Amino acid sequence: MKSKRIIYALLVIAVIALGILSRKVTVIPLIVGNILYAVMMFLLIKFLLIQLRYWKVALISLSICYFIEISQLYHAPWINQMRNTTIGALVLGHGFLWSDMIAYTIGTAICILYYAKLK
Template identity: 35%
Template structure:
């Protein structure tokens, strides 16, 4: 039982790492990607990473709760970009700060986050169903 508990956490940990790597790659190699991918995938992958991180931490909670919490968290971070204080802007001006907190509020980002989270939620449900069938 305990072994399966850690195995599932490890799966989500690797999902976080892979999603993070894909998101960073989409930013770094953006000029090589189609315009649609360059414009939308980075934000969707960021939100997907949040979902996987929440699943890793709350392994025994429902996937639906992870979906809701990750969506609310992502949207809260996006809405926080409307707060423009000198110290927060200073944090956002760094590479790490920009990657985590973003720079400016965009309504489109809310949709990108929702799509990214819904996609990985669907993958999560699909793979769990197939795991149970085995």
């Protein structure tokens, strides 16, 4: 169990690094970063809830991604201040986009397909 958590932790770190890199390299489409965000969320939830079945992990992680995206429609001064920090921008984003919702769905679908192949 502990070795699985270590693997998930390393994967989360790798996906975060790739996601940040995808924002720095201009030839990589922005959607790739959002797909990686969903993959990272899936891996993070699996890390935290290691025993949970992959489809439940997918449902939870996709719900979190959707919630964060929808929360971008809310613009109170306190949350905008958080979004103006580097970490806040990476975690919370800035503006709602339907294309981000599609990217999160694609990223989660990739995780589901990968885990379905393992079974």
